[in-house]
Amino acid sequence: MSEQAVKITVRPNGPFRVEGPISLVDVNGVEWDLTGKPAISLCRCGLSSKRPFCDGTHGREGWKCDASPVPAEPIALG
Ligand code: FES
DSSP, X not given: OOOOOOEEEEOTTSOEEEESSOOOBOTTOOBOOOTTOSEEEEOSSXXXXXXXXXXXXXXXXXXXXXXXXXXXXXXXXX
C-alpha cells in the first residue's frame, strides 16, 4: 500500500482544494465516485448548489474569507 499524503489547500476567498488519495462519504457512509479525479474542490462558503463540491458561486457572490493560518496564542505559564 502506498503512503501518499493528502494535501488540502485553503484557497483565498474560495474552496478547499483536496489532492491525493481520498474517500469522500456522506453521514451514512455512501461514497462519491471520484474515479479519474486526482483533485476536488470542496465548498467552503456554503453557497454552492453542488455541495459538498464548489461550483464557483463564491466568486460570483463576492464571498470573502482569509486563507492563512492565524498564529497560535502564547500559552501563559502559571
Ligand atoms: S467555495 Fe466555491 S461555491 Fe462555495
